Amino acid sequence: MLQVSVAKSFDGFSLDASFDAPAGVTAIFGPSGSGKTSIIRAVAGLLNCDRADISLDGENMSGLSPNKRNMGYVFQDARLFPHMTVLKNLRYGGTHDEGAIIEVLGLGALLTRYPASLSGGEKQRVALGRALMSAPKVLLLDEPLSALDGPRKAEVLPYLEALRDQTSIPILYVSHDMGEVARMASRIVVVDQGNVVLSGDLHDVLADPAAVPFLGISAAGAVLTGRVVGHADDGLTKIETGAGALWVPGSVGRAGGQARVRIPAQDVILSRSAPKDMSALNVLSVTITGLEQGKGPGVAVALRAGEARLLARVTKRSCEVMRLKTGDEIFAILKATAIAPSDVS
């Protein structure tokens, strides 16, 4: 368990954040400039703070200089040593599990090359391997994918997921991309203007209508974990979730495996009657469990579908016309194409 409590005043900005991160991936989510990077720099000891209480499994790390903290840090821009080969970069912090890490990250063919000749995705994989080979007790990932384009992201993400599934140390994953967060994290800490505004289990926070204003319209929406039932010939995958069976586009996972489905709140349509003759594939019977008025024209509607919780965002006008209130039993329509392939894992 990593416990973090840091504070620092900058010019016109003050950071004051406290949270816990158990083993597994804790996402630090927030808009650009909200202080996410400052938080993990403070955890690593790279930022001088006015207050920094950082402890790992009860051991106080606050007084230690960065090189004594044993925390692996993967920077947004990789920061490989330009004058060393990939192998020397990897070994700089140690040779822990060398063979396995080189194998898992697919670095075997790159070992004699210099960083300048690597692609962005390769650089990030080397940076990740370098951090892992130092046998860190905590892994800090600062937007490791944000410098990469779509295909490169898709190249690195599976490695990150494999890492998540194989290690038992706390991983802090800084990101402003909810798709990545929904895919990687089990816990989330939402940061806004230097403060932690929400934190907790990923599924809980993302299904909470009160979280919508902090997450932003496009990031809000529940994440469901389900089991892949099978793949249809027309390119769709059926995933059995707590909310019922959902069809998602693309061939996702393998039958019997786990998969996550993100359902952005703005992509959910509500209906009083069971829709007929519609192109949408996914229709769920749901119960309204709460309504949260935003400052703008939107209303966040919390829904229960089977054992799962969903979130929909509709306009105030629709809400009034439909006379939506807590306890109503209605239908939620999710367009299958609304679940972008990159949001499905």
Added chain:
Amino acid sequence: MTDWLGPAEWTALWLSLKVAFWATLVSLPFGFAAAYALARGNFFGRQALNVLVHLPLVMPPVVTGYLLLLGFGRSGPLGELFENLFGLIFAFRWTGAALAAIMGFPLMVRAIRLSLEAIDTGVEEAAATLGASNWRILRTITLPLAWPGILAGAILGFAKGMGEFGATITFVSNIPGQTQTLALSIDTLLEIPGGEPLALRLALVSIAIAAVALIISEILAQRVTQRRAL
């Protein structure tokens, strides 16, 4: 071939190389330290250090030479100190000529400083998170990355040391075989009748040395950048 230059000129050439070599070698660690402090340091007196380092560049060389005479002459406080501690005498010796090559110090510091400032301090941070101590970071990251600048600084310092005139003649005078370097030798030859052809030859020699030094530094710097681009 040997009579292309007279024995006195060969001596002057040899002396110049010796003076410039030692001046460069001894001042390099100080030059790096000063450049590092100026590039990275955030301390009281940084500006004062900056001015102090650059002073020889803008002061009249005669003034530098005079100050050296006051400080490092036989009766100067520093001169006495060095004589008592190490038996090292600067006044009217070739060692004094080497000291006068301090004139090249600002150039050396400037080149090293620029290369230090060009290093992304982010990679040093990355090294720290991988467990490297400050000393290991300096040794394995900073120094190798600053290497082209250190080399350029050394060569500039060397070239400046070869050609130093004003401070040298003021501090240690123009003694053949002891303090008469290339530049001083050329000056002497120009003042005696019929000395001009020899002066010209010495001038060619100094041009050649300067050119070779620059070419070597170019090649080495290129090798460093090529390796990184591969």
